[in-house]
Amino acid sequence: MIFDDSYAMTICGELVSGGATFEVVNPATEQVITSVPDATREQLDAAVAAARAAFPGWAATPIAERRVLLDKLGDAILAHIDPFKRLLTAEQGKPHADAEMEVGGAGMWLKGAAALDLPVTVNEDSEERYSETRHVPIGVVGAIAPWNFPMILAMFKVGPALLAGNTMVLKPSPFTPLTTLKFGELAAGILPPGVLNVVTGGDRLGPWMTEHPGIDKVSFTGSTATGRRVMQSASATLKRVTLELGGNDPAIVLPDVDVEKVAEELFWAAFRNNGQICIATKRMYVHRDVYEPLKAAIVAYARTVKIGDGAEQGTQIGPINNKPQYDRVLELIQDSRDKGYDFLIGGEAADIPGYFIPVTIIDNPPEDSRIVQEEQFGPVLPLLKFDDMDEVVARANASEYGLGGSVWGADEDRALAIAERIASGTVWVNETQHLTPFAAFGGMKQSGVGVEGGIEGLLEYTNAQTVVRRKRATA
Numbered sequence: 001m002i003f004d005d006s007y008a009m010t011i012c013g014e015l016v017s018g019g020a021t022f023e024v025v026n027p028a029t030e031q032v033i034t035s036v037p038d039a040t041r042e043q044l045d046a047a048v049a050a051a052r053a054a055f056p057g058w059a060a061t062p063i064a065e066r067r068v069l070l071d072k073l074g075d076a077i078l079a080h081i082d083p084f085k086r087l088l089t090a091e092q093g094k095p096h097a098d099a100e101m102e103v104g105g106a107g108m109w110l111k112g113a114a115a116l117d118l119p120v121t122v123n124e125d126s127e128e129r130y131s132e133t134r135h136v137p138i139g140v141v142g143a144i145a146p147w148n149f150p151m152i153l154a155m156f157k158v159g160p161a162l163l164a165g166n167t168m169v170l171k172p173s174p175f176t177p178l179t180t181l182k183f184g185e186l187a188a189g190i191l192p193p194g195v196l197n198v199v200t201g202g203d204r205l206g207p208w209m210t211e212h213p214g215i216d217k218v219s220f221t222g223s224t225a226t227g228r229r230v231m232q233s234a235s236a237t238l239k240r241v242t243l244e245l246g247g248n249d250p251a252i253v254l255p256d257v258d259v260e261k262v263a264e265e266l267f268w269a270a271f272r273n274n275g276q277i278c279i280a281t282k283r284m285y286v287h288r289d290v291y292e293p294l295k296a297a298i299v300a301y302a303r304t305v306k307i308g309d310g311a312e313q314g315t316q317i318g319p320i321n322n323k324p325q326y327d328r329v330l331e332l333i334q335d336s337r338d339k340g341y342d343f344l345i346g347g348e349a350a351d352i353p354g355y356f357i358p359v360t361i362i363d364n365p366p367e368d369s370r371i372v373q374e375e376q377f378g379p380v381l382p383l384l385k386f387d388d389m390d391e392v393v394a395r396a397n398a399s400e401y402g403l404g405g406s407v408w409g410a411d412e413d414r415a416l417a418i419a420e421r422i423a424s425g426t427v428w429v430n431e432t433q434h435l436t437p438f439a440a441f442g443g444m445k446q447s448g449v450g451v452e453g454g455i456e457g458l459l460e461y462t463n464a465q466t467v468v469r470r471k472r473a474t475a
């Protein structure tokens with residue numbers, strides 16, 4: 001029975017526990033849900049050895065067969081949406097409805113990624129020679145995931161890495177290991193042993209992975225600060241890296257926008273998943289002509305939103321996922337308070353169990369304030385006023401981040417022209433956060449290295465190999 005209360009790692013197709021454990025806390029109640037294995041170095045070595053042993057066979061398996069198994073794994077997730085959803089809400093905090101979307105999205109993402117194909121480029125086909133460049137798997141991928149979308153962000157890696165013929169050691173965040181452990185169990189019934197191993201642990205495990213000589217590539221999603229450490233550690237053995245890092249996405253709201261129509265959507269652009277989305281709107285630039293009405297509409301909508309335990313019916317925003325992040329968001333709010341900025345709503349932590357912070361909106365703080373310049377990753381939004389298009393583009397781009405951004409306006413051509421000037425890996429017009437397994441997604445500047453999704457993302461799990469065959473005998 002997969003969804004019982006026992007949690008074990010999956011190494012070489014076997015369930016592995018034993019040894020030390022660490023506790024997983026429900027952020028809505030601060031109660032311990034359960035304990036999970038804290039992998040030893042020997043257990044990580046075993047997982048890497050299993051992945052290495054499985055690699056030749058998996059790489060030699062025709063891509064069509066790998067595709068079928070990944071598609072089946074996607075179906076297996078979809079067949080267990082309800083238990084995965086409950087577990088995800090318990091460990092992450094997001095409302096059941098959002099958890100259901102994430103679990104469904106995870107299954108669909110695997111199936112979508114499985115439909116991709118590896119291209120072959122014919123460089124020359126002459127009388128003398130035939131030359132082609134194809135894409136071969138790299139080896140063992142160490143995949144490291146964050147706590148905001150533990151299931152779907154793991155699938156961003158599992159789908160393309162395994163389709164391309166790599167094997168994997170997957171590590172979830174210590175704040176959200178439960179759904180990934182259960183996914184590992186599910187996968188053990190579908191994939192050959194060793195193709196996908198799941199390990200859990202505390203702060204030591206990630207660095208052990210990035211320095212491990214048996215891991216050939218690190219695919220990491222997390223903060224920019226940790227991303228720098230990952231790249232540094234991976235450099236010792238010249239591991240390939242894909243880094244999906246932090247963001248400080250601007251939304252630019254043009255004067256011709258229909259305020260009543262977009263207010264709710266703009267609210268969720270910033271506050272969905274409690275603002276804990278790499279591509280959440282983290283700075284909202286609103287043209288002076290519509291600033292006051294939009295401000296009023298967003299704040300009025302914010303007052304209707306229900307915050308609470310994600311397991312309770314009707315909850316729209318849950319708690320912050322973990323204590324360190326809760327403290328960090330409160331510290332940023334306190335900084336804004338100390339500087340005397342105007343709060344339109346929120347600003348006080350609720351004095352109840354759980355890591356709850358009310359929706360907080362700050363009225364036109366200075367551009368150089370911490371709440372504008374830093375990634376808040378929580379339910380705090382600075383609303384900012386602008387006059388001129390060149391000015392707002394310059395402000396949007398004056399960031400070390402370059403993950404996403406959006407432009408909102410009735411004149412789509414004008415909005416698009418502004419969107420194209422934003423220095424970020426993805427820009428949206430009149431929507432945001434729409435991702436698919438078929439399009440490249442990644443960060444410019446310090447928001448990342450490389451991409452996930454699409455053919456471009458698939459190729460990141462391969463080495464290009466050019467094969468040249470001379471047609472005429474040399475003798």
Ligand code: NAD
Binds near residue numbers: 205243246247377443
């Ligand atoms: P984090 O960097 O603290 O942790 C991410 C993962 O790295 C966790 O599994 C953690 O255990 C592990 N880790 C920690 N230290 C490590 C080290 N030295 N070496 C190797 N691994 C280590 O990030 P987080 O707080 O879990 O996630 C929030 C951040 O992730 C935000 O900045 C957010 O913007 C970013 N994020 C980016 C994307 C994207 O696709 N670009 C998606 C989601 C989240």
